[in-house]
Amino acid sequence: MRRRQQPPLPKRHGLDPARLRLPEDGQWATVRDHLVERLPRVDPARIDAMLVAGEIVDLDGPLAPDAPYVPGGAVWFHRDLPVEQHVPFDIGIVHRDDDILVVDKPHFLATIPRGQHILETALVRLRRDLDLPDLIPAHRLDRVTAGLILFVVNPARRGAYQTMFHKRTVSKEYEAIAPYDPSLELPRTVSSRIIKEKQVLAAQEVPGEINAITDVELLEHRDGLGRYRLRPHTGRTHQLRLHMNGLGVPILGDDFYPVITDKSVDDYSRPLQLLAASLAFTDPLSGEPRRFETRRQLQAWADPTGWAAG
Numbered sequence: 001m002r003r004r005q006q007p008p009l010p011k012r013h014g015l016d017p018a019r020l021r022l023p024e025d026g027q028w029a030t031v032r033d034h035l036v037e038r039l040p041r042v043d044p045a046r047i048d049a050m051l052v053a054g055e056i057v058d059l060d061g062p063l064a065p066d067a068p069y070v071p072g073g074a075v076w077f078h079r080d081l082p083v084e085q086h087v088p089f090d091i092g093i094v095h096r097d098d099d100i101l102v103v104d105k106p107h108f109l110a111t112i113p114r115g116q117h118i119l120e121t122a123l124v125r126l127r128r129d130l131d132l133p134d135l136i137p138a139h140r141l142d143r144v145t146a147g148l149i150l151f152v153v154n155p156a157r158r159g160a161y162q163t164m165f166h167k168r169t170v171s172k173e174y175e176a177i178a179p180y181d182p183s184l185e186l187p188r189t190v191s192s193r194i195i196k197e198k199q200v201l202a203a204q205e206v207p208g209e210i211n212a213i214t215d216v217e218l219l220e221h222r223d224g225l226g227r228y229r230l231r232p233h234t235g236r237t238h239q240l241r242l243h244m245n246g247l248g249v250p251i252l253g254d255d256f257y258p259v260i261t262d263k264s265v266d267d268y269s270r271p272l273q274l275l276a277a278s279l280a281f282t283d284p285l286s287g288e289p290r291r292f293e294t295r296r297q298l299q300a301w302a303d304p305t306g307w308a309a310g
Contacts, residue, residue, distance in 0.1 A: 007019060007076050008057050008058070008059055008061070008076055009057055009076050009077070009078065011127075011133055012078045013081070013118075013119055013124060013128065014123070014124045014125075014127030014128045014133065015078070015113065015118070015124060017076040017077055017078050018076065018077055018078065018079050019074055019075075019076050020035075020038065020074065020075050020076075020077075021072075021073075021074045022034060022069060022070060022071060022072060022073045022074060022075065023071065023072075024071045024072045025071065026069055026071050028069040029068070029069060030065075030066055030067060030068060030069055031056070031063055031067045031068070031069055031070075031075060032047060032048070032051060032065060032066070032067070033069065034069055035047050035056070035075075042080075046080070048065060050077060051063060051064070051065040051067075052065060055077055055078065056075055056076070056077045057075065057076050057077070058070075058073060058074065058075050058076070059074075063075065081118050081119060082116045082118060084116065084117065084118065084119055084120045085120070085265050085266045086120060087106070087108050087109045087120045088268070089106035089107070089108065089109065089268075090106065091103050091104065091105060091106065091109070091122055091125060091126065092104030092295055092296070094148065094292050094293075094294075094295065095292055096153075097153075098153060098154060099152065099153055099154045099157045099161075099285065100138075100150055100151065100152055100153060100157070100161060101126070101130070101132070101135065101150070101151040101152075101153050102148060102149070102150050102151075102279070102292045103122065103126065103148070103149055103151065104146070104147060104148060104294055104295055104296055105122050105141055105145075105146055105147060105148075105149050105276075106146055106296075107144060107145070107146045107268070107271035107272065108143060108144065108268055108271065109121065109122055109125075109143065110122070110143040111123060111137055111140040111141050111143075111149060112137060112140065117143065122137075122149065123135065123136075123137060123151075126151065132153055134153070134154075134155045135151050135152070135153060136151065136152050136155075136158055137149060137150070137151050137152075138150045138151065138152055138158075138161040138162045138164070138165050139162075139165040139170075141276055142238075144253075144255075144271065144272040144274075145272060145274045145275070145276060146271070146274070146275050146276070146294075146296055146298075147174070147275045147276025147277060147294050147296065148276045148277070148278065148279050148292055148293075148294055149276070150279060150292075157285065160284040160285060161284060163284070164281055164284060168233070168234070168235070169281060169282070170279060170280070170281040171231075171278075171279070171280040171281065172231070172232060172276065172278070172279060173229060173230070173231055173277050173278040174229070174230040174231075174232070174240055174274060174275060174276055174277055175219075175227060175228065175229060175230070175274075175275045175277045175298060176227075176228045176230055176240065176244060176251045176273060176274050176275070176298075177225055177226070177227055177228070177251065177252050177273035177298050177300040177301050178225070178226055178228060178244055178249040178250060178251050178252060178273070179224060179225060179226065179249045179250075179252075180218075180221040180224055180225055180226035180249070181226075181247075181248060181249055184218075184247060184248065184249065186216060186217060186218045186228075187215065187216060187217040187218070188215075188216055189213060189214070189215050189216075190213070190214045190215075190216055190243040190246065190247065191210045191212070191213045192205045192210060192212050192242070192243070192246065193205065193206050193207065193208040193209055193210055193211050193212065194206075194211060194212040194236040194237065194238070194239055194242055196236070196237040196238070201256060201260060202238070202256045202257065202260060203236070203237045203238040203239075203242060204242075205242055205246060211234060211236060212232075212234050212236040212239045212242075212243070213232070213233040213234050214230055214231065214232050214233065214234075214239060214240060214243045215229075215230070215231040215232075215233070216228060216229075216230055216243065216244070216247065217229040217230075217231075223304065225252075225300065225301070225304070226249065227298075227301050228244070228249075229277075230243075230244075238256065238257070240274060241254055241256065241257050241272075241274070242257060244257075245257040245258050251272060251273055251274050252270070252272075252273040252300050252307075253270045253271050253272040253273050253300070254272055255272075270307070271299065273298045273299070273300045273301075274298075275294060275296055275297075275298050276294065277293065277294045278291065278292065278293045278294065279291070279292045280292075
């Protein structure tokens with residue numbers, strides 16, 4: 001196995017530096033010329049400032065502003081971070097040992113850095129707050145979904161735990177709060193084909209070969225609302241939300257289904273009432289059964305008055 005090259009810059013805010021390989025067939029006179037063309041969204045003046053400050057490096061150290069282009073080489077630097085809205089909710093620690101970390105993620109916090117969410121993500125917060133620079137998630141949750149995520153602490157164990165999720169040998173249970181329909185026959189298994197196109201916010205169910213399967217069970221109901229247990233057998237984008245919407249009982253707080261609604265990024269009043277409630281699996285190292293359960297409750301069920309007021 002080819003060993004990954006260690007970057008010559010340390011992590012910043014728990015993030016590795018960006019690495020750009022310089023193409024073999026490049027004809028640029030300087031690294032600066034290549035970066036200006038390669039990074040069109042970055043102001044050339046900013047690239048100049050980074051070079052002057054020694055913030056763009058190769059394996060030999062900081063590059064001078066007039067450093068010649070070296071075909072096949074590579075450079076590293078830390079990207080400028082976007083201005084982010086602080087997510088004012090804590091991450092709960094459910095379990096921690098030398099190999100894994102299981103946390104209770106709040107609503108509105110992304111799992112990993114992406115787009116406009118970098119520092120305000122579970123991965124970056126945990127790396128920083130727990131001093132675990134090599135932490136990596138074994139799977140992910142949507143930003144708007146709360147609940148359990150398993151992270152791998154020991155880099156040597158990443159493959160073992162990530163493979164469980166890739167092979168879908170982990171049993172996952174979710175809870176959801178949605179309208180109660182007495183005519184809806186439950187429990188049942190919902191099967192459909194789901195596709196998600198790039199640059200399109202919502203996924204959709206379409207005719208064709210089934211690729212999404214969910215068990216849906218009503219646990220209890222009161223005042224027109226139901227508390228549901230959802231067991232996904234597959235992991236398509238927005239699968240649980242689409243399947244509940246398809247049953248005519250869309251999950252409370254869903255801003256995509258049945259229709260997309262515009263909501264400010266700092267509006268935390270009505271989170272999606274979907275919770276990753278449990279994870280169960282046979283530990284790939286010890287062979288022992290393991291089960292973890294959330295300590296969170298969904299707001300619309302625990303405090304319906306507060307939900308309504310929000």
